[in-house]
Each structure stands twice: as structure tokens, then as C-alpha cells.
Amino acid sequence: MPGFPNVRLANRPLHFIYLCDCSGSMAAQGKMQSLNQAIRQSLPGMTRVARDNPEARVLVRAVSFADQAHWHIAEPTPVEGLQWRDLQANGCTAMGAALELVAEQLHTPPMEERALPPVLVLISDGQPTDDFDAGLARLMREPWAQKAVRLAIALGHDADLEVLQQFIGPAPANQRERSPRRPLQASNATSLAQYIQWASTAVVGAASMPTSRLGGSHDDGNIPLPDLPPTEMDPMDDVGPMVW
Amino acid sequence: MRAAAGPWSWSAPLHRSRCGASHQRRSVPCQDASLSASLRSADGLPVGLMAVADGHGGSRYWLSDVGSRLACELAIQLASQDLARQPLEEGRADQLQAVQRWLAAELPGRIVAAWQEAIQADWQGRELPPQHQGEPFSPQAYGSTLALVVLTPNWWGHTGLGDWDLVLLCNDQPDRIISQELDDGLQGEATESLCLARASSCFAARTAVYSLTGEQRQACGLVLTTDGVRKSCAADGDHLALSRYLLEEAQPGQARAAGSTERLDASLDRISRDGSGDDVSVALACFGELRPAPAVTAAVAAAERSDPSPLPVPALTSSSPPGNPPSTRPPAGRLLLAGILLAGGGITALAGFRLLQPRLWPLSTAQQQGLHQESERLCRQPELIEASLKARKTQFRRLRSNPAELGRVLTQKDWLGALIGLSQPGGPGLGPVRVCSELTQALRQHWRTLLNPAAGTAGHDDGLRTGQRHPSRPRPAAPGNGPGGGSADR
Known part of the structure; x- marks a missing residue:
């Protein structure tokens, strides 16, 4: 009787990529500081979720975009070993370039054939200043981008909800329905932190589970997304420390 | 590895399903199911059947463990009924065509209808837990994939829908994944499912029949798995090596003689634990005497690790060699005969398929x-x-x-x-x-x-022979020696 063969069994990588707007306007009203703090504070929760789902190997990366797009964390980094370095705000909003940068990495290889659908979180407070359409088209040519869970967080009133919606994909038919398949509007540091926490824990948990869904059904997006956190949507009603 | 009865027969198929590591940790029931059966055709030939099904899991598909179990049971039951009434002695090309159509259209239609009826009956007889009280019946709650493999001495075939994989292991050819779900248009972890309204039409793309007569008679092994196995492997080369190991592990003379599948279960548990965490199912069988071929498998695995391009297309085991299609259309008389034979056995696919076009x-x-x-x-x-x-x-x-x-x-x-x-x-x-x-x-x-x-x-019957399409103009009969057209080589 032969012994167990020398094959590579592996848990499935779950790539989680932040795309962070670092344009000059992010320096205003403490937005950049709030974003850095929200991501840093979310890491312990994300680590717990990763530990609870050992079948998924959560790997984090981040892109910053201002005048140009750069990998802020270029290596897919296991969340338990991640140390967040603060992003700095300065320049324009090269969102299209950021999408192209991510597209290059969502190709197989370097993407693993057996990876779970990646999670892409786009965070912005303004409008793209470069060719967003070309960047999005380039991104969406990659099958892994099409399979990805694409979320967007709009900081304040000036964020371009239309381009963020294009990044996410078609919005749910019910206009009144609160849905993660629409841009999540963070009106202050508290709601931003809640959304970042939700994306890095609840969404990562859902994306880690070995479940299937029906072909041809787009009701849930690419994975069944968990409920949104109970955050006030209307900034006028918000009780956070500062309204953006 | 050797079949149980005679050099050119199938071993009795074996199946196992194990609850995945992730489900065990959450106390979620195993949503995979598997089943196998052995029977005799109307003319006494041994027939084997094996099925695996993968319930989708997740809150929307909360009864998918029941859905997958029913899928396996009904597929085996309905296929058994048809095959037990059917003489299978000849294994001619025209018979294989009819079998192809039975597997692609007739049988799936009946499986899907029976499955929908069965899940509805289950729902009506079920006491809903508090969190599902007042919920209307939806087939989605029972969503499951299904794979079915039919094994006879003269041919074998497969059908199904969803994200299962079938590995073919042969002497003198590289091991290969012979059927897998194409992900065209499928997003994320999406798969085709029995609960889709178009379910029965999904089977055709996963249907194929392979002759085992004449030159096509070769020792081979089949390893049918739910997606949890392949997704646990880093690459397809690992999946192929693992498939060969599982087949060897389940040798009829060893594991089953001891009345135990403990080692196979332990291997499946390890695959899930060290891999995807998903439920894992396997069904396997062996035809003739399959030699261990570690060198070939290793070579394929090694090649794949450096180059993820698809594995070679099989050249010898399909009912007609790919790339060398028969130059003549199967004679109308044979088709008619096969139609009559199969209709008599409850398989009316030949005529029915034409009517669908x-x-x-x-x-x-x-x-x-x-x-x-x-x-x-x-x-x-x-x-x-x-x-x-x-x-x-x-x-x-x-x-x-x-x-x-x-x-x-x-x-x-x-x-x-x-x-x-x-x-x-089969088109116009x-x-x-x-x-x-x-x-x-x-x-x-x-x-x-x-x-x-x-x-x-x-x-x-691919509609490409121009000028040969009109049914009133049958081509001359091939003398019964085309691919799959010879009599059994016993």
C-alpha cells in the first residue's frame, strides 16, 4: 500500500487589496489620518477571521494613488504579519492608473489557479483625474477581476459615486435598498472605521468559506455578501466627531 | 490495480464522502453525497454506476445536503432502471450515439424532474426550524451539482452538471482530467446546479461516451471527485497524482477485502484538512489491469508546474479518435435499429433528440x-x-x-x-x-x-458533412469496423 503521495495540498489564497486615494484633498478634515487609523485598527479583527478560517490564506496588499499609482504594500502579505505604514496625501487622483496596476497582478500567473475570489476595496474622496475608463476596462479584462468582490467606500460628498459604482458593477434594482453593491458613503471617521472593519472581517469571512453559488445569478454579487454594519447613511443624521 | 472479475471488466465502483474540515469546525453537515451501484443489463452484462453530488452550502442553500443525497439516489435509480431493461452486448457506434443522447438529454430530463418532485415532497414533509418559518418553497434551498458515470464492458460514459472533475488514468498515456466545468460566464465560486430552471440543458456539455471495444479496449481507471478535492491541490499535476493514489488506495483486493475504507477516508480527511476545507467526495473504478505509471504522472505534473497550459487531448479512448472523424455518416438503418432497441428499453432519446432540434x-x-x-x-x-x-x-x-x-x-x-x-x-x-x-x-x-x-x-454526428444532411439520403454503411463499431473483443 503506497503512502500518501508527495503532492502539494494547500489552503486557498484570498487576496485582499486596498486601493487608497491619496490625493491632496484627503489631507483635509483628517480624512487621510482617519483612513490610516481605520485600516490599522481593523487588522486584529482581520487576523482573527483569518485564524478562524484556516482554509483561506488571507494575503493583503495596498495601492496608493495620487499623481501616480504605486504599490504601498507590493507583496501579498499574510495579515498576521502586516504592519500598516501611514499613507500620505498629496497630488491628483490617478484612479485609472491604480486599476491598471491591480489588473497586472490579477493575471494567472502570478495569481494562483486555485485562489478564492479576491476582495478589492476602492476608497476615494474625489473624482479621477486620469483615464478611469481605460483603467477599469483593463482591470475588467482579467477574469480574476470579474470574479472579485469589488467594494467601494466614498469619503464625503465630493466622491464620484458614479465611477465608484462602475467599479463595483451594476447596482441592485431596488433603489432604496441599502446594499454593499453600491458605494458605501462614509461621512466621518466613525463610519469609515465601521466600513473598513466590515470589509476586512465580515467580507473576508464570507469570501473564505468553501461554498458555491448558482451560475447566472447576480443577486449576491460574486459571493453572498454579509449585511452591512448599522451605520447611518445620511451624514446630516450622523453623530460622528466630524462630518466630511 | 486490477478489476475484480476478469481481465476486461470493471471493478465494482467504490464511493466515499467526507465532511470537510471547515464544516466539521462549524458543526455543519456534510453537503456532499456519493453513491455507486452494480447491476446487470437485460442481456446479463455487468453494469456499474457511480455518482457524486455537491450541495452548494451557505445560508441560501440550507438544505443542500438533502438535495445532493436525493440527486445521487435518483440518478442511480433512474439510470439503473433504463440499463436493466437494455441489451448492451454490441457496443456499436450507433448504439454509442444513442447512449450519448440518452446521457445528454433523455436521462437528465428525467433526473431533474424527479429531483424537483423529490425536494418538493421533502419540503412539504419537513418541519421548518424557527429561522425558516414562513419561508416559501424554493429549489435553491436544495441546490446541488451532480455527476454520473456509467460503466459497461463495451463502453463507458459520463454526464452531469456543476463543478465536479473526472480523471482518466490509462496505461501508456498521461493521466488527465477528462471532464471539468468550464467557467465561461461563471463568476466567483459560481456553478451550474440542479436547482436552475435550465438544469437539464446543462448536462449535454458534460456528456461523453467512450468505446471499450477493438483498439479502444485499454486498461483504465476513473476517479470522479467533487470540487473540494481539486481545489485542495496546488495545481492540476497534484490533483492527478492524488487521483492515482486514491485509486490505488481503494484497490479491490485490499481495502474492500478487509471490509474497510478507513485509509481512503483518512486520505480524504487529510485532503480537506490540509487543503480547501470543503467537503470531499470520490467515486472510482478500474477497467482491466492498470499499471502504476508514476513516471508519466510525475512528468505531467512537473510539466504543468512550469507551464499551466491544458493537458493533452486523449487520442485513444473516445468512441472516435479526435481529429480523425469517420468519413461516413452512420447508416440510417443502424440508427433506426438503435432507436427501436433503445426505445424498447425506455430510452427514446434518439428520436426525442431529433425532435428537439x-x-x-x-x-x-x-x-x-x-x-x-x-x-x-x-x-x-x-x-x-x-x-x-x-x-x-x-x-x-x-x-x-x-x-x-x-x-x-x-x-x-x-x-x-x-x-x-x-x-x-446533432444539429440541423x-x-x-x-x-x-x-x-x-x-x-x-x-x-x-x-x-x-x-x-x-x-x-x-456533427452536422459538418455538407450534402449529407438529408435523412432520405443515407450514406453507404461502414462495414462495422469503424471506431466503436466492432464487436466486443473478448
Whole structure:
């Protein structure tokens, strides 16, 4: 009787990529500081979720975009070993370039054939200043981008909800329905932190589970997304420390 | 590895399902199911059946463990009923064609209908837990994939839908994944499912029949798994090596003689624990004496690790060698005979399949002209053919799954779409349209790749033999020695 063969069994990588707007306007009203703090504070929760789902190997990366797009964390980094370095705000909003940068990495290889659908979180407070359409088209040519869970967080009133919606994909038919398949509007540091926490824990948990869904059904997006956190949507009603 | 009874017979199929590490941790029941059976055909030939099914899991599919169990039970039961009434002695090409159609259309229709009835009965008899009180019945709650493999001494075949994998292990050929779900148009972890309204039409793309007569009679092993196994492996080479190991582990003379599948269970548990965490199921069987071929497997695995391109297409085991289709149409007399034989056994697919196809010929003069022009355009620039067909990948699938689609593309004067639709296996055919050999070959190859990425379909009734389409003009009979047409070589 032969012994167990020398094959590579592996848990499935779950790539989680932040795309962070670092344009000059992010320096205003403490937005950049709030974003850095929200991501840093979310890491312990994300680590717990990763530990609870050992079948998924959560790997984090981040892109910053201002005048140009750069990998802020270029290596897919296991969340338990991640140390967040603060992003700095300065320049324009090269969102299209950021999408192209991510597209290059969502190709197989370097993407693993057996990876779970990646999670892409786009965070912005303004409008793209470069060719967003070309960047999005380039991104969406990659099958892994099409399979990805694409979320967007709009900081304040000036964020371009239309381009963020294009990044996410078609919005749910019910206009009144609160849905993660629409841009999540963070009106202050508290709601931003809640959304970042939700994306890095609840969404990562859902994306880690070995479940299937029906072909041809787009009701849930690419994975069944968990409920949104109970955050006030209307900034006028918000009780956070500062309204953006 | 050797079959249990005689050098050219199948071992009794073996199946196992194990709850995945992730489900064990959450105290979620195993949503996979598997089943196998052995029976005799009407003329006394041994027949084996094996099935695996993967319930989708997740809160929306909260009864998918029941759905997968029912899927396996009904598939085995309905296939057994048909096969027990059916003489299988000959294994001729025309019989294989009829089997192909039974597996692609007739049997799936009955399985899906029976499954829907069974889940509805289960729902009505079920006391709903508090969190589901007041919930209306939905087939989605029971969503599951299904794979079925039929094993006879003269042929074997498979059908099903969803993200299962079938590995073929042969002497003298590289081990390979012979059937897998194409992910065209499927997003994320999406899969085809029995709970879809179009479920029965999804089976055709995962159906193939392989002859085991004449030159095609070779020792082989089959390893059918739910997606949890393949997704636990870093690459397909690892999956192939693992498949061979599982088959060896389940040797009839060892594990089952001891009345135990403990080692196989332990291996499946390890695969889930060290891999995807998903439920894992396997069903396997062996034909003839399969030699261990570690060198070939290792070579394939090593090659794949450096180059993720698809594995070679099989050359010897399909009912007709791919790339070398028969030059003659199967004689009408044989088709009729096979139809009568199969209808007598409850398999009416041959006639039924024809009825499903739109009766298009004769097309209007304008339509024929459009088709001619499109054909000429491509044949003048053969370098465009491949790219043009590649761009129509989704249309191939739509044309296959929806018979009405062909009428639609003709109405819209999408002549390339019409050429594709007319040329599909079992379709209306290209009639008098002049098609160059490059286009003929390319259409045939694309259909073959779609219907089974690694195999040719039985009989190659692929509508590509222009001028041979009219049923009142049967071609001369081949003398019974074509691929799959010989008598059993015992």
C-alpha cells in the first residue's frame, strides 16, 4: 500500500487589496489620518477571521494613488504579519492608473489557479483625474477581476459615486435598498472605521468559506455578501466627531 | 490495480464522502453525497454506476445536503432502471450515439424532474426550524451539482452538471482530467446546479461516451471527485497524482477485502484538512489491469508546474479518435435499429433528440446566400477563422443550451452565429452550404472542446458533412469496423 503521495495540498489564497486615494484633498478634515487609523485598527479583527478560517490564506496588499499609482504594500502579505505604514496625501487622483496596476497582478500567473475570489476595496474622496475608463476596462479584462468582490467606500460628498459604482458593477434594482453593491458613503471617521472593519472581517469571512453559488445569478454579487454594519447613511443624521 | 472479475471488466465502483474540515469546525453537515451501484443489463452484462453530488452550502442553500443525497439516489435509480431493461452486448457506434443522447438529454430530463418532485415532497414533509418559518418553497434551498458515470464492458460514459472533475488514468498515456466545468460566464465560486430552471440543458456539455471495444479496449481507471478535492491541490499535476493514489488506495483486493475504507477516508480527511476545507467526495473504478505509471504522472505534473497550459487531448479512448472523424455518416438503418432497441428499453432519446432540434432546412434563398457569403469570407482568409470562432465562445454555449437561439441568429442575419448553430453535433447541419476544410475543422474542434474539453463525442454526428444532411439520403454503411463499431473483443 503506497503512502500518501508527495503532492502539494494547500489552503486557498484570498487576496485582499486596498486601493487608497491619496490625493491632496484627503489631507483635509483628517480624512487621510482617519483612513490610516481605520485600516490599522481593523487588522486584529482581520487576523482573527483569518485564524478562524484556516482554509483561506488571507494575503493583503495596498495601492496608493495620487499623481501616480504605486504599490504601498507590493507583496501579498499574510495579515498576521502586516504592519500598516501611514499613507500620505498629496497630488491628483490617478484612479485609472491604480486599476491598471491591480489588473497586472490579477493575471494567472502570478495569481494562483486555485485562489478564492479576491476582495478589492476602492476608497476615494474625489473624482479621477486620469483615464478611469481605460483603467477599469483593463482591470475588467482579467477574469480574476470579474470574479472579485469589488467594494467601494466614498469619503464625503465630493466622491464620484458614479465611477465608484462602475467599479463595483451594476447596482441592485431596488433603489432604496441599502446594499454593499453600491458605494458605501462614509461621512466621518466613525463610519469609515465601521466600513473598513466590515470589509476586512465580515467580507473576508464570507469570501473564505468553501461554498458555491448558482451560475447566472447576480443577486449576491460574486459571493453572498454579509449585511452591512448599522451605520447611518445620511451624514446630516450622523453623530460622528466630524462630518466630511 | 486490477478489476475484480476478469481481465476486461470493471471493478465494482467504490464511493466515499467526507465532511470537510471547515464544516466539521462549524458543526455543519456534510453537503456532499456519493453513491455507486452494480447491476446487470437485460442481456446479463455487468453494469456499474457511480455518482457524486455537491450541495452548494451557505445560508441560501440550507438544505443542500438533502438535495445532493436525493440527486445521487435518483440518478442511480433512474439510470439503473433504463440499463436493466437494455441489451448492451454490441457496443456499436450507433448504439454509442444513442447512449450519448440518452446521457445528454433523455436521462437528465428525467433526473431533474424527479429531483424537483423529490425536494418538493421533502419540503412539504419537513418541519421548518424557527429561522425558516414562513419561508416559501424554493429549489435553491436544495441546490446541488451532480455527476454520473456509467460503466459497461463495451463502453463507458459520463454526464452531469456543476463543478465536479473526472480523471482518466490509462496505461501508456498521461493521466488527465477528462471532464471539468468550464467557467465561461461563471463568476466567483459560481456553478451550474440542479436547482436552475435550465438544469437539464446543462448536462449535454458534460456528456461523453467512450468505446471499450477493438483498439479502444485499454486498461483504465476513473476517479470522479467533487470540487473540494481539486481545489485542495496546488495545481492540476497534484490533483492527478492524488487521483492515482486514491485509486490505488481503494484497490479491490485490499481495502474492500478487509471490509474497510478507513485509509481512503483518512486520505480524504487529510485532503480537506490540509487543503480547501470543503467537503470531499470520490467515486472510482478500474477497467482491466492498470499499471502504476508514476513516471508519466510525475512528468505531467512537473510539466504543468512550469507551464499551466491544458493537458493533452486523449487520442485513444473516445468512441472516435479526435481529429480523425469517420468519413461516413452512420447508416440510417443502424440508427433506426438503435432507436427501436433503445426505445424498447425506455430510452427514446434518439428520436426525442431529433425532435428537439429546430427543423430549419430548407432555409430561404436569402439565408442560404448569407451563409454562403460568410463561409466564403472566412475561407478566403482562413487566418481569421480561429479568432472569429474564439470570439463566439459564449454564443457556442447559448446555441447548445437553447434550441430557439439558432432561429434568433438567423432572424438577425448573424451568419457566423448561424453557421455555428447549424454545425453543432446533432444539429440541423450545414445543408448545401459550401464550407472549406479549414472552417469545417475549426467548427468541429470548437464544438468538441465545448462539449467535452478532452474528448470527442460519440459518433461525431456533427452536422459538418455538407450534402449529407438529408435523412432520405443515407450514406453507404461502414462495414462495422469503424471506431466503436466492432464487436466486443473478448
